[in-house]
Amino acid sequence: MRFRLPLSFTSILLLTLLCGCQGEDGSDGAEGAEGPIGTEGPPAYEEPAYTYLGGNGNDCRHCHQYIVSNWAGTNHQDAFVDLGTDNIKPGCLQCHTTGWDSEVSDDTISVRGPDTTGFDDYFMVATNEAFDRRAALAGVQCEACHGPLGPEVNQSDEDISFSTRQEDDKHLSICAPCHARHLTNWNSTGHGTAQTGSIEEFNSRQSSQAESCQSCHTSEGFIRANDPAYAIYDFPDQKSFIGCVTCHDPHSDEVEHLLRKVGNIEVEYHPAHEDGDPGIPMLGRPEAAELCSRCHHAPKDNDDVENQIRNGDPDFGPHHSPQMDMFIGAGCYEIEGKAYIRNHLHRTNIEDKCVKCHMKRKVYLTGETQQHVFHTFELEAGNCAPCHIGLTDFDYNGTQTEIQAKMYQLAAALGYVTTTDFLENFDSQATGVRIWEREAAYALFFVYNDGSKGVHNPVYALTLLQNAIDYIGENTD
Ligand code: HEC
Ligand code: HEC
Ligand code: HEC
Ligand code: HEC
């Protein structure tokens, strides 16, 4: 709240004082210009409507039993204990406790927050009550994310949020107060659609609006499709970027790092098999890679692909996302009678799969060198280093160069000047396009859309392209 001290008042007072004892008062001078804004007055005091209950979910257990017992196994529950002897430092406590809303600088509370029932409000208070309250509010509990829900249970019923976003340099996610570093990383990724900007633009895309796309392109859609608890939840109309809550389930310790448990997914295009057959290729553990594969696979089934080959399609080829399929060496349309090599050592040797190359970094943390997870998803040659010593780019043994040359060779065999010329101008439904051309063209889209230029699976990428090139040579009609 600001108040102004009008200059006109001051000038009148001054004039009166100056003229005080000299003869007759003259007439008042003209009103002066408005003065500078005065200093800020104290904020109006408002008693916060809600208070923190704390108690490690004790008040919630009656109705949310599973959530409480799942949360109790997470590292959020242990956040206070993990501070060890640093558990008296505000600089640490601010993120390792519940209800902290005071500002901290130089390890002391510098500005008090408005609520009066969070951990910070009992800090350094030497009463029995304060001692009990500190114990009740230790760690990252329910209300650290859901806000104060007392004084009677569930008095506040704020909507839960699935969103992760930044507006004018401010993070608005519920994880933001404590996970700024992850958010800054995330902000630079395609998952955060950093390059394209606003949430309004994001919501105007077909991939955010159409139900068949939301399961891979929006936070809400992914949660609805993969968590039975949300199958019939009434989500808001506005959809959110793929963010913290999309990949992490704050309540479940079933999977390491609170990752969502989504289960394995089968390659969707696999001719002559029924869903669930034991022979259908799958990526397999760890769960982190299963999570990536839920979205990073080609969502086209047998009917879809066969139909594309027979009749063409305005959106010809697999979707932009066949990374899992490529990695395990399956899921592309394969030409009858040709041999395909599927198994590459990346599949068997890289235990973490997607995460190993796209997320891990060696860093120096808390006094030792560790593998730490970064959320930029940006590849670094250093991540290949444990296996390919001295590698400075991803073109190990010239594989990417070779695959790109083969892509060009295939595009040329189909009658295009460059690979880009093919990608932009190939029309699978144009009159006169023959079925064998579509069979060959599919492989080029598949390898291109995978995006790794062969690194995910050099042998599968190579045989897909080479077989298609050979096949064109065999078909001259
Ligand atoms: C007396 C039963 C009861 C207790 C105790 C209770 N809740 Fe709830 N809670 C409900 C019901 C019923 C709903 C609405 C149904 C639903 O969305 O699952 C709900 C919904 C919620 C939601 C979701 C709101 C939304 O937008 O969907 C959150 C978050 C929540 N409760 C947190 C808590 C927390 C934290 C506690 C403990 C401090 C707690 N509840 C205690 C019954 C209870
Ligand atoms: C009040 C601060 C706070 C908030 C809010 C918060 N976290 Fe955390 N989080 C922490 C702290 C502190 C740790 C480290 C706990 C420990 O191991 O001692 C942590 C750890 C984690 C971990 C690592 C767990 C593991 O087992 O490796 C994940 C994942 C995580 N948080 C995700 C989230 C997400 C997602 C949100 C938002 C929905 C969130 N957190 C909100 C403070 C917070
Ligand atoms: C800005 C919020 C924030 C502050 C301040 C903070 N932490 Fe943390 N801390 C976290 C988060 C979030 C994690 C989860 C892991 C991560 O971010 O990599 C974490 C993880 C940890 C862990 C690792 C727990 C584990 O299971 O390995 C320890 C120990 C820790 N913090 C201690 C401290 C200490 C000591 C201080 C004060 C010097 C401190 N933290 C200050 C947010 C914070
Ligand atoms: C780290 C942040 C965080 C913590 C801690 C947390 N929640 Fe949640 N909660 C969320 C988020 C985010 C959602 C919505 C998305 C989801 O469930 O993955 C949610 C959803 C809910 C829901 C509604 C949907 C459902 O699954 O029924 C309830 C109820 C709930 N939380 C209760 C609790 C209770 C009780 C606790 C403490 C034992 C707790 N939460 C701790 C972040 C958190």
Ligand code: HEC
């Ligand atoms: C909810 C679905 C979903 C999940 C889960 C998911 N992704 Fe993505 N990912 C996408 C989408 C959609 C894009 C494209 C975003 C865009 O450009 O609009 C993308 C883009 C990317 C990119 C391209 C680079 C960039 O920053 O744009 C990489 C690399 C990536 N994801 C890796 C991963 C890894 C590794 C995992 C698992 C840890 C993962 N993704 C989990 C949907 C997902």
Ligand code: HEC
């Ligand atoms: C099986 C999950 C999945 C489904 C379903 C899906 N997408 Fe995607 N889509 C992805 C992934 C993952 C990427 C990112 C691939 C990459 O970066 O290489 C992507 C990329 C895209 C791109 C190019 C990158 C961008 O964001 O501009 C467009 C456009 C797109 N999808 C539109 C759609 C539309 C429209 C639908 C619905 C008809 C849809 N997608 C359905 C997973 C999916």
Ligand code: HEC
């Ligand atoms: C596309 C999926 C994805 C998104 C989005 C994502 N994470 Fe993660 N996160 C992961 C995976 C996968 C791991 C574990 C990697 C591994 O197995 O080592 C992880 C690990 C973590 C960890 C534990 C390791 C560490 O860094 O200390 C924390 C904490 C964490 N994430 C927080 C967040 C927060 C906060 C956000 C939102 C800004 C977020 N994550 C967004 C996939 C994701």
Ligand code: HEC
């Ligand atoms: C051997 C390390 C490695 C593994 C394992 C790996 N990737 Fe990649 N990925 C790469 C490289 C290298 C590129 C190409 C980068 C370049 O040339 O710029 C790439 C490219 C991508 C792209 C396209 C990026 C873009 O900007 O369009 C996506 C998406 C992707 N990978 C997702 C995944 C997924 C999902 C998995 C797990 C199924 C996975 N990756 C496993 C190394 C790996």
Ligand code: HEC
């Ligand atoms: C866990 C170990 C491991 C990691 C990490 C790894 N690779 Fe590999 N890679 C292998 C093995 C094993 C082979 C097969 C033997 C060989 O060709 O050296 C291989 C083969 C390759 C090949 C094929 C070479 C050829 O001549 O056929 C390429 C290309 C490649 N890796 C690139 C990468 C890139 C780029 C990264 C990092 C983004 C990476 N790899 C990360 C283990 C790994």
